[in-house]
Amino acid sequence: xxxxxxxxxxxxxxxxxxxxxxxxxxxxxxxxxxxxxxxxxxxxxxxxxxxxxxxxxxxxxxxxxxxxxxxxxxxxxxxxxxxxxxxxxxxxxxxxxxxxxxxxxxxxxxxxxxxxxxxxxxxxxxxxxxxxxxxxxxxxxxxxxxxxxxxxxxxxxxxxxxxxxxxxxxxxxxxxxxxxxxxxxxxxxxxxxxxxxxxxxxxxxxxxxxxxxxxxxxxxxxxxxxxxxxxxxxxxxxxxxxxxxxxxxxxxxxxxxxxxxxxxxxxxxxxxxxxxxxxxxxxxxxxxxxxxxxxxxxxxxxxxxxxxxxxxxxxxxxxxxxxxxxxxxxxxxxxx
Ligand code: ATP
Numbered sequence: 001x002x003x004x005x006x007x008x009x010x011x012x013x014x015x016x017x018x019x020x021x022x023x024x025x026x027x028x029x030x031x032x033x034x035x036x037x038x039x040x041x042x043x044x045x046x047x048x049x050x051x052x053x054x055x056x057x058x059x060x061x062x063x064x065x066x067x068x069x070x071x072x073x074x075x076x077x078x079x080x081x082x083x084x085x086x087x088x089x090x091x092x093x094x095x096x097x098x099x100x101x102x103x104x105x106x107x108x109x110x111x112x113x114x115x116x117x118x119x120x121x122x123x124x125x126x127x128x129x130x131x132x133x134x135x136x137x138x139x140x141x142x143x144x145x146x147x148x149x150x151x152x153x154x155x156x157x158x159x160x161x162x163x164x165x166x167x168x169x170x171x172x173x174x175x176x177x178x179x180x181x182x183x184x185x186x187x188x189x190x191x192x193x194x195x196x197x198x199x200x201x202x203x204x205x206x207x208x209x210x211x212x213x214x215x216x217x218x219x220x221x222x223x224x225x226x227x228x229x230x231x232x233x234x235x236x237x238x239x240x241x242x243x244x245x246x247x248x249x250x251x252x253x254x255x256x257x258x259x260x261x262x263x264x265x266x267x268x269x270x271x272x273x274x275x276x277x278x279x280x281x282x283x284x285x286x287x288x289x290x291x292x293x294x295x296x297x298x299x300x301x302x303x304x305x306x307x308x309x310x311x312x313x314x315x316x317x318x319x320x321x322x323x324x325x326x327x328x329x330x331x332x333x334x335x336x
Pocket of ligand 1: 217251252255256284285287309310311
C-alpha cells in the first residue's frame with residue numbers, strides 16, 4: 001500500500017512492484033492524431049451481459065441467451081478510448097483478486113494503457129450485470145467491488161505523480177471522497193481536470209469549479225440542474241456553466257454535443273455524421289476518452305469536441321463498449 005489511508009492490504013499490478021512490463025509504445029500503430037498524457041481516475045469492471053426476451057418480474061426466473069463477458073467500467077472505457085485516439089494513458093483504480101480481474105483489464109492491456117497505478121485489492125472486481133431486451137434497452141446492476149476500495153489518499157498520491165501537462169479525467173463510479181481528493185490534487189497542481197458526472201450525482205462546489213470541462217449527457221444535466229429533463233440544450237449548457245465549471249459539454253446522442261466556456265455568451269453545437277446505429281453502449285465513454293486525448297494534445301475545446309463527436313459516432317456502429325471503439329487507422333480515415 002502506498003497511501004497512508006489504504007484500509008485493506010493492496011498490491012499493484014506488474015510494472016510498479018512486480019516484473020517490468022514492456023512500456024507502451026507511444027504512437028505505436030498511429031497514423032495521425034493527438035499525442036498527450038491522460039490520467040484516468042476511475043472504475044474498472046467486468047461486464048456480464050445476457051440477452052432476454054423480457055426482463056424478469058419480481059420473483060420470476062427467465063431463460064436468457066448466451067452470456068457475454070467483457071471489459072467495462074467508465075474509467076476503463078474512457079482510458080481505452082483515449083489510448084486509441086493516441087494519448088499515453090495511465091489508469092488509477094483497483095481490481096479484485098478474483099477471476100474477473102483479467103477480463104476487466106483485457107482491453108486496457110490491449111490498448112497499451114499504463115496499469116502501474118491499478119491496485120489489486122482482496123475481494124471482487126467491480127462487476128456489472130447487464131440484461132438486454134430485443135428493443136436494445138438494458139437494465140444494469142453494478143456491484144462496485146474493488147472500485148469501492150480506492151481511497152482518497154491513494155488517488156491523490158497517484159495524481160501527484162501524474163506528468164506535468166496531463167489531463168486528469170474522472171467519472172462518478174469511485175467513492176465520492178476519492179473523486180473529490182483527486183480533483184483537488186489535480187487542481188492544486190494546475191493540471192486540467194475533466195469530470196464526467198456519470199452516473200449522475202451532485203458535485204461539490206470545489207469539484208465543479210475545477211471542471212474544464214464538466215461533461216454530461218442530457219439526463220445527467222437534468223439531475224445537476226434539479227430538473228425532470230432538459231429542454232433547450234443551449235439553455236442547459238448556460239445553466240450548468242452558472243454552477244461554476246470553467247467549461248461544459250452536454251452530449252446529445254445522435255444530435256452530437258453542445259459546448260460553452262466561461263467568459264463567452266456563445267454555446268456552440270457540433271453535429272456527428274449520420275450513421276447506422278448498432279449499439280450505443282459505451283458511446284458516452286468513447287466521447288469523453290477522445291475528448292481528453294484531444295485536450296491533452298493541445299486542441300481547443302471546440303476542436304476536441306469535434307473529434308470526440310466523431311469517435312462517439314464510430315463507437316455506435318459496433319456492439320459492446322470497448323469492443324466497439326475504432327482503431328487509430330479508422331479514426332484517421334474518419335477525420336479526412
Ligand atoms: P451511453 O450512455 O449510450 O454511453 P451517453 O448518454 O453518455 O451514451 P450520448 O450523448 O448518447 O452519451 O452519446 C455520446 C456521443 O456519442 C454523442 O455526442 C455522439 O458523438 C455519439 N453518438 C451517440 N449516439 C449517436 C447516434 N445515434 N449517431 C451518431 N453519433 C452518436
